Each structure stands twice: as structure tokens, then as C-alpha cells.
Amino acid sequence: MMAAPELVIRNARRLGRAVDLLVSDGKVLELTDHAPDRYYGAARTVDAGGAILLPALIDAHTHLREPGFEYKEDIASGLAAAAHGGFGRIMCMANTRPVNDHAPITQAMLGAARKTWPQGPFLHPIGALTKDLKGQELAPMAELAEVGCVAFSNDGLPVADTERFRRAVEYAASVGRPVIDHCEDPHMAPAAGVNEGAISSRLGLRGQPDVAEAVQVARDILLAEYLAIPIHLAHISCIRSLEFIRAAKARGVAVTAETCPHYLLLTEEAVDGYRTEAKVNPPLRTQADLQAMRAAIADGTIDMLATDHAPHAAHEKDVEFDLAPCGISGLDTALPLTWDLVREGVLDEAAFRRLWHERPAEVFGLPANYFRPGDPADFILFDPEARWTLTTETMRSKGKNTPFLGREMRGRCTLLAMAGNVVLG
Missing domain, CATH: 2.30.40.10 (Urease, subunit C, domain 1)
Incomplete structure (x- = not known):
């Protein structure tokens, strides 16, 4: 009965x-x-x-700023934005101060989440891949996994040393956690915030070419294939990266990838007029890239959507373009903005669920709701x-x-x- x-x-x-x-x-x-x-x-x-009726959305890439930068965002306000935005679980990056590279920081973050939103939305910390995100000494990943970190990443400071990155991927795999890599060659206009092309030339800004992302994507795919260990690629933005990812998946490489709403809705034109609110890393790309990204979320080349929620204070963005930090605040807006893609026929409802719930849950080992008993x-x-x-x-x-x-x-x-x-x- x-x-x-x-x-x-x-x-x-x-x-x-x-x-x-x-x-x-x-x-x-x-x-x-x-x-x-x-x-x-x-x-x-x-x-x-x-x-x-949809499963609660899962965001695999957010920045909640606590501890250390609570004036930008704290865990309570970030989870409030998540709740009103339809997110039941969010994974937050380790670029706090201090960096989330040891157990007490993880525990404090989880404690703050339980105190302010005890019934959810739920916080799932991403631990630092290297100590203090410096790309040198590996973080104590076993300890971090034990207290609740669901993945590891060096976030916006990708590990340039391929041998060290290899060892980090192997260590993370040994404790049953995936690595999320921010794919950016650190020597090619890092965090420039504008695509290298006609717009950057007209504005007189140093732009970052799409190859700065794609070369790191290629490296990670080769490592994932050689090691037979999954690697997750963060915020993919361009055709060149998609070509590598699509070919890797056809070979059976255990690589997964995400993109963000802004790469599906905006192009490099959005920074025209030195609009710092559209300065993001990787930068907004061309119309051709946008169309390719839309095709990739529909055909499964891109596994999931993520906000890369990166809140900043108003005074930090209200400066010269070169001085402004990269980032767009996305938890409040992601659901309605990406549902527009369903209206346009880019996605159907099943694909929407896959991108915002099912694949993030599968890749990162989080509870999933398929509405089965x-x-x-x-x-x-x-x-x-x-x-x-x-x-x-x-x-x-x-x-x-x-x-x-x-x-x-x-x-x-x-x-x-x-x-x-x-x-x-």
C-alpha cells in the first residue's frame, strides 16, 4: 500500500x-x-x-566570496540569490581569503550555509587544487574531500606546469573527486576580459585570443586520455575548444564541459563603450562562437550549464576597463535567461533539465531527481x-x-x- x-x-x-x-x-x-x-x-x-515542474537547478560553478570578501557576497546572500533563482545546490570555488585549501575553511563555509539556509539551497564547496592557488604545492585533497569538498580546482589561476597538474589530477582521482580546470594559457593576455579582434582593436585594449583557451583544453584532453581520468572543463566559450571536445568525446575520452548563459546570449559587442559589466573571463566571443555554443548545448558536446556567478562591488567595476575585475553576477538571472533558449527552439525541456540538473548531478556525485519514486x-x-x-x-x-x-x-x-x-x- x-x-x-x-x-x-x-x-x-x-x-x-x-x-x-x-x-x-x-x-x-x-x-x-x-x-x-x-x-x-x-x-x-x-x-x-x-x-x-523542474528538478531544482544545480550550479557547478559559483563564487560566494566568504570568507574574506563578504562585501562582494556572503554565503547567506549567495544562497538567497540561488533560492530565488531556482537553484537547490551550488558548488563554490576556492578563491576566498583565506583560500579553501584546508579542512577548517571548508567546515566554516558549510557551517555558515547550514546556519542561514538549513533546509537548502545546499552548498557544495570546491577545494583548492594547490595550496593558496599558487600552482606549486598540492593541497591536502584527501582531508578536503573527507570534510565535504566535491571537486578540486585552481579556478582562475590554472596550473601552468603540466607535470604538476598531472599529479594533481591523479591525487584528486585517488580520493574520488574530479578536477575542474579553468582553461587559459597564463601567458596569453590572462584575464584580459575582451576577445582579441575588431572590438578590442577599435577600443585600443589588449585582447585575449580564443587559442589561449583552446590550447589548454587540448592539453587537458590529452592528459585525460593518457591517464584515463576524467577532467571537467570550465566555462567553455569558443569554436576551437568545441572542436577538441567533440573529437575527444568521439574517441571516448572522459572529458566533460560546461558553458555559461552569457556565452549563449552575448557577444564581444557587449563590451563596446568600455562596458565593464560585460568584462568576463574567458571573454565574450564572436557571433560565430555564440552560434556554435548554442549548437553544442543542444547536441551534448557541452554537458552542463553553470553561472560562473562572480559578484563584485559597484565601485570595483566603476573604473577603467583594464582595472576592472572580470565577472558577471548570474544566480538571479540564469533561469529566465536560459529558458529563452527553450522558447527559441535551441533547447527542449528535456535538454534544459539535462544541462541544469542531471549532468551536474552525475558528474559531481550529487543527488538527482528524475521524478521517479x-x-x-x-x-x-x-x-x-x-x-x-x-x-x-x-x-x-x-x-x-x-x-x-x-x-x-x-x-x-x-x-x-x-x-x-x-x-x-
Whole structure:
């Protein structure tokens, strides 16, 4: 006999079908066709009103800035932005101060998350690959994995020494964790924030060519193939990288890759006028690159989407272009912006779920919800027709640095539940 549901979501839409979701003991009990007259006893019942039912999004690449840079973002504000943005789990990079390269830092981060958002969204720290991100001595990855780090990365300071990077990948694999690599040749205009081309020439800025990314992608693929160890490639932005990734996957190389909403929606033209809010690393590329990235998320060459949420204070971006830090604040906006790709026919709903939930969960060993009985009841309701304007007031993140400020957004998360607990809505 089926257990009695504790929570029922009625009249939601999934793959164009009206459904009811029944939840018990934090897990999916049943997903069934919508039954308007069915009685569910004492269960808490929520009328979805035709909103879309999706698994809670997973962001495999964020920067929450705590400890050390709480004026940009802290764990509480970052998780608030995540919750309102439809994210149930976020993985945060190690470039804090001090760097997350030893267990007490990881434990403090997890403690802050539990204190401020005890029922989720949940924080999953990414440990430093090398001590203090200096690319020299390997971080104590076994210790970091034991206390909760789900992956390792040197983030924006990629390890240039290939032998040392190899040893780091082997060490991470020995403790059952993948390495995430920021693919950037450190000698080719690192963090320039603008693509090398017509725009950079016209603005008189030193640009970074796409080969600076692609050469590191090629190195990582060769290592992954030689070692038979998975490597995950962060924020891919260009055709040249995609060509290497596509060929590697055809050979069966254990390489996975992500890209970000801004590489699917903006080109290098966005920095025209020295617009620092569009300065990001890797830089925004050409229209041809954008179209290629869109094709790659649809055909599976790119495994997942990630925000690369990089909040900064207003005064840090309000400077000359060369002096401004790279980064776009993305947790507040990623869901509605990328749902536009579903409207345009670039993605279907199944691909959207794959990119924002299923593949991140598979690659990083996180709980996944396919809405099968027994799956964790981590889900959102998304109203695709809700309209709102992105302003500094409507953003939950402390970081207001986004080129989408002032844009009318279409779509909003109206409910977030984690393990059957309604966190938002």
C-alpha cells in the first residue's frame, strides 16, 4: 500500500503534460496525471496553476566570496540569490581569503550555509587544487574531500606546469573527486576580459585570443586520455575548444564541459563603450562562437550549464576597463535567461533539465531527481510567463554587476523545495 503523501503539487506542467507530484518523507512518492477530484487527505497541497515542474537547478560553478570578501557576497546572500533563482545546490570555488585549501575553511563555509539556509539551497564547496592557488604545492585533497569538498580546482589561476597538474589530477582521482580546470594559457593576455579582434582593436585594449583557451583544453584532453581520468572543463566559450571536445568525446575520452548563459546570449559587442559589466573571463566571443555554443548545448558536446556567478562591488567595476575585475553576477538571472533558449527552439525541456540538473548531478556525485519514486524531492515550480525587471532592488545577490540590468525578464521561480521542504514559495 502506498504511503500517504505529505506534500502534493497539483496541476503542474511537465513536458507539456498536466501532472500532480506526491511527496512523502522527503522523496518522490508518485508523479501522476493531474486528477482535479483526487483527495489527498491531510497533505499540504499547492496549486501550481500550470507552472512548469523542474528538478531544482544545480550550479557547478559559483563564487560566494566568504570568507574574506563578504562585501562582494556572503554565503547567506549567495544562497538567497540561488533560492530565488531556482537553484537547490551550488558548488563554490576556492578563491576566498583565506583560500579553501584546508579542512577548517571548508567546515566554516558549510557551517555558515547550514546556519542561514538549513533546509537548502545546499552548498557544495570546491577545494583548492594547490595550496593558496599558487600552482606549486598540492593541497591536502584527501582531508578536503573527507570534510565535504566535491571537486578540486585552481579556478582562475590554472596550473601552468603540466607535470604538476598531472599529479594533481591523479591525487584528486585517488580520493574520488574530479578536477575542474579553468582553461587559459597564463601567458596569453590572462584575464584580459575582451576577445582579441575588431572590438578590442577599435577600443585600443589588449585582447585575449580564443587559442589561449583552446590550447589548454587540448592539453587537458590529452592528459585525460593518457591517464584515463576524467577532467571537467570550465566555462567553455569558443569554436576551437568545441572542436577538441567533440573529437575527444568521439574517441571516448572522459572529458566533460560546461558553458555559461552569457556565452549563449552575448557577444564581444557587449563590451563596446568600455562596458565593464560585460568584462568576463574567458571573454565574450564572436557571433560565430555564440552560434556554435548554442549548437553544442543542444547536441551534448557541452554537458552542463553553470553561472560562473562572480559578484563584485559597484565601485570595483566603476573604473577603467583594464582595472576592472572580470565577472558577471548570474544566480538571479540564469533561469529566465536560459529558458529563452527553450522558447527559441535551441533547447527542449528535456535538454534544459539535462544541462541544469542531471549532468551536474552525475558528474559531481550529487543527488538527482528524475521524478521517479524514491528520488529526492528537490524541485522547483517555474512560471514562464511571469514578467519582471532586473534592477539592483530585484536582485538578491550583493553583486549587481551584470550587463542585463534594466532588462525585462520573462519567467520566475515561484517555489523551491528541497527534500520535500518548501524553502521558497
